[in-house]
Amino acid sequence: MMITDEAQKSPRVQRKRERARQRILDAAERLMRQRGVDAVTIQDITDAADVGHGTFYTHFKTKLDVLVPICEATAKAHTRRMDRLTAEMEDAAEVVSISTRHLLHAIEKDPLWTWFLCNSKLPMDDMRRGIGGSGARDILRGIEMGRFAPLAVPVGEPFLLGAMIGVIQECFTQIHEDDTVEETTRMVLRTLGITDDEAQEIAHRPLPPLPALELNDAPA
Amino acid sequence: MMITDEAQKSPRVQRKRERARQRILDAAERLMRQRGVDAVTIQDITDAADVGHGTFYTHFKTKLDVLVPICEATAKAHTRRMDRLTAEMEDAAEVVSISTRHLLHAIEKDPLWTWFLCNSKLPMDDMRRGIGGSGARDILRGIEMGRFAPLAVPVGEPFLLGAMIGVIQECFTQIHEDDTVEETTRMVLRTLGITDDEAQEIAHRPLPPLPALELNDAPA
DNA sequence: CACCATTTTTGACTGTAGTCAATTTTGATG
DNA sequence: CATCAAAATTGACTACAGTCAAAAATGGTG
Numbered sequence: 001m002m003i004t005d006e007a008q009k010s011p012r013v014q015r016k017r018e019r020a021r022q023r024i025l026d027a028a029e030r031l032m033r034q035r036g037v038d039a040v041t042i043q044d045i046t047d048a049a050d051v052g053h054g055t056f057y058t059h060f061k062t063k064l065d066v067l068v069p070i071c072e073a074t075a076k077a078h079t080r081r082m083d084r085l086t087a088e089m090e091d092a093a094e095v096v097s098i099s100t101r102h103l104l105h106a107i108e109k110d111p112l113w114t115w116f117l118c119n120s121k122l123p124m125d126d127m128r129r130g131i132g133g134s135g136a137r138d139i140l141r142g143i144e145m146g147r148f149a150p151l152a153v154p155v156g157e158p159f160l161l162g163a164m165i166g167v168i169q170e171c172f173t174q175i176h177e178d179d180t181v182e183e184t185t186r187m188v189l190r191t192l193g194i195t196d197d198e199a200q201e202i203a204h205r206p207l208p209p210l211p212a213l214e215l216n217d218a219p220a
Numbered sequence: 221m222m223i224t225d226e227a228q229k230s231p232r233v234q235r236k237r238e239r240a241r242q243r244i245l246d247a248a249e250r251l252m253r254q255r256g257v258d259a260v261t262i263q264d265i266t267d268a269a270d271v272g273h274g275t276f277y278t279h280f281k282t283k284l285d286v287l288v289p290i291c292e293a294t295a296k297a298h299t300r301r302m303d304r305l306t307a308e309m310e311d312a313a314e315v316v317s318i319s320t321r322h323l324l325h326a327i328e329k330d331p332l333w334t335w336f337l338c339n340s341k342l343p344m345d346d347m348r349r350g351i352g353g354s355g356a357r358d359i360l361r362g363i364e365m366g367r368f369a370p371l372a373v374p375v376g377e378p379f380l381l382g383a384m385i386g387v388i389q390e391c392f393t394q395i396h397e398d399d400t401v402e403e404t405t406r407m408v409l410r411t412l413g414i415t416d417d418e419a420q421e422i423a424h425r426p427l428p429p430l431p432a433l434e435l436n437d438a439p440a
Numbered sequence: 441c442a443c444c445a446t447t448t449t450t451g452a453c454t455g456t457a458g459t460c461a462a463t464t465t466t467g468a469t470g
Numbered sequence: 471c472a473t474c475a476a477a478a479t480t481g482a483c484t485a486c487a488g489t490c491a492a493a494a495a496t497g498g499t500g
Contacts, residue, residue: 119341149410155391155407156407157390158391159386162389163379163386166378166385170344170377177375193415196370
């Protein structure tokens with residue numbers, strides 16, 4: 001079977017199907033966090049989710065594909081907390097700095113998230129979903145305000161996304177300097193057209209703590 | 221068998237082994253360029269190279285691994301030509317700009333090279349080998365000369381490498397704006413601490429043509 | 441040359457991803 | 471409730487990556 005267009009299908013079938021999908025997602029996340037992604041087979045997942053082997057493929061194309069919604073939920077929850085923290089801030093450079101630093105710290109603390117961003121051979125669009133979406137918005141606002149240098153979005157977005165992933169891949173999978181996150185942030189700000197002196201200063205300001213989780217931060 | 225330490229082993233055995241390795245490399249490159257990487261199996265390669273299936277694994281760890289030396293040779297040949305072009309140039313920013321632009325154009329024209337940089341789940345070190353090594357040198361020189369802002373190498377290298385790969389992955393695998401290469405170069409220069417106005421100007425100067433291939437540019 | 445220790449090659453074997461035709465479930469209709 | 475067409479589920483099947491014990495090749499030594 002194909003992965004069906006989840007649009008208007010029928011009332012109950014759809015909900016039952018949705019429950020099975022969720023069981024697969026839960027089983028996959030649990031097993032992958034327990035044993036590591038590579039040690040988990042599709043069979044393991046479908047056994048744990050109590051569905052047939054083939055059913056997996058009616059919901060997801062590949063084993064990696066199942067990580068997209070998992071990491072997307074993680075990213076969304078993180079983004080909501082970040083948005084609460086930066087909502088009142090005026091300076092786009094400060095918003096980008098704080099977002100970048102918290103994002104990198106959060107990714108570093110979550111091995112599954114790190115694994116996804118390092119190993120995924122998925123299309124860029126899935127990567128984007130897996131790293132959270134408010135970065136682009138904050139950057140665009142900064143450009144409109146004249147705080148950042150102009151930037152061709154179709155190039156700038158993959159440039160910065162790729163840069164972050166490069167650092168995560170190289171630095172977060174081995175021992176690394178303590179200031180990796182701040183140095184990365186400094187380079188992001190420079191990429192946006194901030195002078196090095198200012199980028200350096202902004203990236204090293206005290207980092208306000210991430211707001212506590214709220215109920216609706218939970219995965220969708 | 222393990223992949224043996226290619227160091228001093230014995231005289232003739234080693235040369236014979238080397239010839240087999242080369243046959244595998246040649247067959248792999250030919251088949252992959254013909255049919256695309258995914259459509260080529262290890263069996264195809266070993267059949268074409270006239271060695272046993274298991275022999276492949278005494279030389280290379282995986283199918284992707286075989287692309288490292290292939291792309292490394294391509295990258296090295298390109299780098300030698302670039303070095304000839306930029307040898308006499310004074311301004312580090314101009315060298316980086318011209319190198320970046322020619323490198324991206326060369327990658328875009330070579331589907332196998334592009335594929336490798338987009339799809340490889342290989343360690344960063346192999347990626348570095350596959351994209352050529354003079355970029356880091358030119359950047360360091362520019363920092364020493366005070367032309368570029370300072371940069372933490374363990375962060376800066378994966379940042380810029382990842383950024384390039386991000387652009388290649390997103391832009392070079394679909395239709396894209398004509399100025400993708402120049403916009404990328406502009407962002408690279410900004411990342412190095414050049415102001416946007418200057419980066420913009422440098423990235424859009426007329427691009428001197430790549431020198432012709434010379435004999436010793438050929439793959440090692 | 442005959443023998444042997446070491447290195448290299450080899451293809452049968454194993455485990456897993458992904459496919460697909462057959463089966464089951466669903467809910468709409470008479 | 472019985473029937474049916476459409477949708478969803480399923481696990482047997484195929485093809486490939488990667489392993490490894492056995493076989494072959496090598497070259498040193500008496």
